[in-house]
Amino acid sequence: MGLCKYCLQPAGLFRWQHRACAERRQQALSKINSALAEVLNDKTSADELWGHLEFTASDGFIDKQELQSLVKAGLVAAVKRASADHLVSQEEDNRFGELCQALIFRQMNLAHPHRLCLRRRCSGD
Numbered sequence: 867m868g869l870c871k872y873c874l875q876p877a878g879l880f881r882w883q884h885r886a887c888a889e890r891r892q893q894a895l896s897k898i899n900s901a902l903a904e905v906l907n908d909k910t911s912a913d914e915l916w917g918h919l920e921f922t923a924s925d926g927f928i929d930k931q932e933l934q935s936l937v938k939a940g941l942v943a944a945v946k947r948a949s950a951d952h953l954v955s956q957e958e959d960n961r962f963g964e965l966c967q968a969l970i971f972r973q974m975n976l977a978h979p980h981r982l983c984l985r986r987r988c989s990g991d
């Protein structure tokens with residue numbers, strides 16, 4: 867009897883996931899991606915946003931580490947989209963810096979580095 871890789875409950879003979887669990891995860895992924903897509907224009911505070919993302923992730927079997935990389939990719943994509951579309955405004959740049967700081971670097975205990983430095987760190991791997 868295999869265990870579901872998401873909820874760790876028995877999934878049946880030669881089965882490693884429940885369809886419902888896989889769907890729940892897919893839904894969480896698309897919720898997270900759509901929350902990140904509009905993130906530069908959104909006025910939600912970083913803390914509130916993080917709370918929402920964390921809740922959605924844990925509800926959808928997405929671990930902290932995976933959430934971190936989703937957030938990172940989502941932020942970079944949002945900035946790329948914005949700069950393909952128009953010149954990134956000071957406001958968007960500030961917002962990006964604030965979100966990077968709050969969502970990605972807070973957990974790494976970095977002191978407030980310069981935004982440009984953050985942007986480089988966000989874009990590079």
Ligand SMILES: [Zn+2]
Binds near residue numbers: 870883
């Ligand atoms: Zn399951």
